[in-house]
Amino acid sequence: MDRNEVMRRMNNAAAVATVLVMLMVFIRRYQHRPLKRRNIPRHPSYVRDLDKHSHMRRILNGSTSSCQDYLRMRIGPFMNLAQMMRDGGLLKDTIHVPIEEQLATFLYKMGHKSKNRARRIDFIRSGETISRYFNKVLGAIFSLRDRFMKQAPNETSAEIMESSQWFPFFKDCIGLIDGTHIDATVPTKDAPKFRGRKGITQNVLAAVTPNKRFTYVMAGWEGAANDFTILKDALSLPPPNGLRVYEGKYYLCDVGYPTMPGFIAPYRGVRYHLKEHSGRVPNNRRELFNLRHSTLRSKIECTFGILKSRFKILSAKPHHPFPSQVNIVIACTILHNYIAIIDPNDKFLNEFMHVNEEDGDILNEDAPIIDFTQQMTQREQLDTREEWKSRRDQIA
Structure with a gap:
């Protein structure tokens, strides 16, 4: 084997060794870098749905006071209101969010002055979803004004x-x-x-x-x-x-x-x-x-x-x-009258x-x-x- 061939092989070996060293350094750095939110694997959708349904069950079927404490009304008036919204076409069930959950997210904010981020965690929904259904339910409650607020x-x-x-x-x-x-x-x-x-x-x-x-x-x-x-x-x-x-x-x-x-x-x-x-x-x-x-x-x-x-x-x-601040005040008075009549x-x-x-x-x-x-x-x-x-x- 001539001198040139030996030098060529040595250069190739050095190049391979350099690549391997760089690859090892990159792997070690990748392993030790902080985890970002996008790198955390999400639960399968069926697991998230089970968690959401479990949260609603705890509200509606928990202790005798859980619904009143959480939604500011007892379970009977709450379910009656949900059915009224459904029968009147004021709200609609969607594939992912039933009317009961739409109402629950709304009433929880009204009763506890909670921030959007807190309801996102409780109901396992995006901030955009929480905000969108709040406005939908607010409009639906406002439309009940003539029914539950009649002049003296x-x-x-x-x-x-x-x-x-x-x-x-x-x-x-x-x-x-x-x-x-x-x-x-x-x-x-x-x-x-x-x-x-x-x-x-x-x-x-x-x-x-x-x-x-x-x-x-x-x-x-x-x-x-x-x-x-x-x-x-x-x-x-x-x-x-x-x-x-x-x-x-x-x-x-x-x-x-x-x-x-x-x-x-x-x-x-x-x-x-x-x-x-x-x-x-x-x-x-x-x-x-x-x-x-x-x-x-x-x-x-x-x-x-x-x-x-x-x-x-x-x-x-x-x-x-x-x-919306004005409509929230009126919606609260409508809900007050509804509860006074129903319960x-x-x-x-x-x-x-x-x-x-x-x-x-x-x-x-x-x-x-x-x-x-x-x-x-x-x-x-x-x-x-x-x-x-x-x-x-x-x-x-």
């Missing part, structure tokens, strides 16, 4: 008729009216309009019957807006969007509203809140009127307490577009609620009151206001 009837409620405190004095009362503030997130340019005493909020006007059901809700007003301004807007809207007031009937309201046709506020400068009357006997007819007025009107404060206790999303900083023994409806007796902005009663059904002179407006003040005196 033109008759005396059983709660008033059966109470010697209220009947016959408030026999023409058809409901209670007040506003509440819900935290809001708005663009920076709109923040000054929404910033009030309680931060950046939306001001929500609601009418409630003595049995704690919502009959009218107007959401989306700026937090800095006066309660009476929102009421005027509600009265100005044509049916069925406007607040309905019957001839001779009225709502009880606080000092944030005037005494005028259809609305009776308490006497001013006189003890009103229940805690102010604790351990004291009313000294005159005005104090007695305010006491009875307060015990009845406290029903709406109690209803707000139940609503916010059940749906924690209303006390969290929202991360949805503002139109009167619901835990939240029957537990003691602390009543927040904070007054709204005190309105100047000497300001002209606008009648939205017909044009009236200022003198006529003052005369009608005096008539309703006289009616309040007669009740007292």
Whole structure:
């Protein structure tokens, strides 16, 4: 073998050895590099489906309180709501996500103000899937508004008729009216309009019957807006969007509203809140009127307490577009009414609620009151206001 052939073979051997060394180094580095998410093998789809079904079974078939604690309603009303959605075509079962799971992901967020990432883990779904079905269910619940939120009837409620405190004095009362503030997130340019005493909020006007059901809700007003301004807007809207007031009937309201046709506020400068009357006997007819007025009107404060206790999303900083924030508030009131009708023994409806007796902005009663059904002179407006003040005196 000549010298050239020996050198050629040695060079080939050196090249092979170099390649082998480089390959060994690459393998060792690959073995010791951190594992990335995409390199973790996924479970077979049938295993993931079993995990998803197991989670729903734990919610619906666990302890007696698991469904109520997790979804904020008992299993009977939940299954009834799912069937209602199915029968009405409001939601549809898909290959991978049945209606029951769509509702469960929605109710869990409403009841626990959970983030999208937490529901992704619990329900083993992608963030896009969770968000998509939240919006679908929100729209479906909103479409039930006319079915479960009807304006107050033109008759005396059983709660008033059966109470010697209220009947016959408030026999023409058809409901209670007040506003509440819900935290809001708005663009920076709109923040000054929404910033009030309680931060950046939306001001929500609601009418409630003595049995704690919502009959009218107007959401989306700026937090800095006066309660009476929102009421005027509600009265100005044509049916069925406007607040309905019957001839001779009225709502009880606080000092944030005037005494005028259809609305009776308490006497001013006189003890009103229940805690102010604790351990004291009313000294005159005005104090007695305010006491009875307060015990009845406290029903709406109690209803707000139940609503916010059940749906924690209303006390969290929202991360949805503002139109969705408005719809979420209304959807919560619809679900509240649904549960009150379907399950009167619901835990939240029957537990003691602390009543927040904070007054709204005190309105100047000497300001002209606008009648939205017909044009009236200022003198006529003052005369009608005096008539309703006289009616309040007669009740007292």
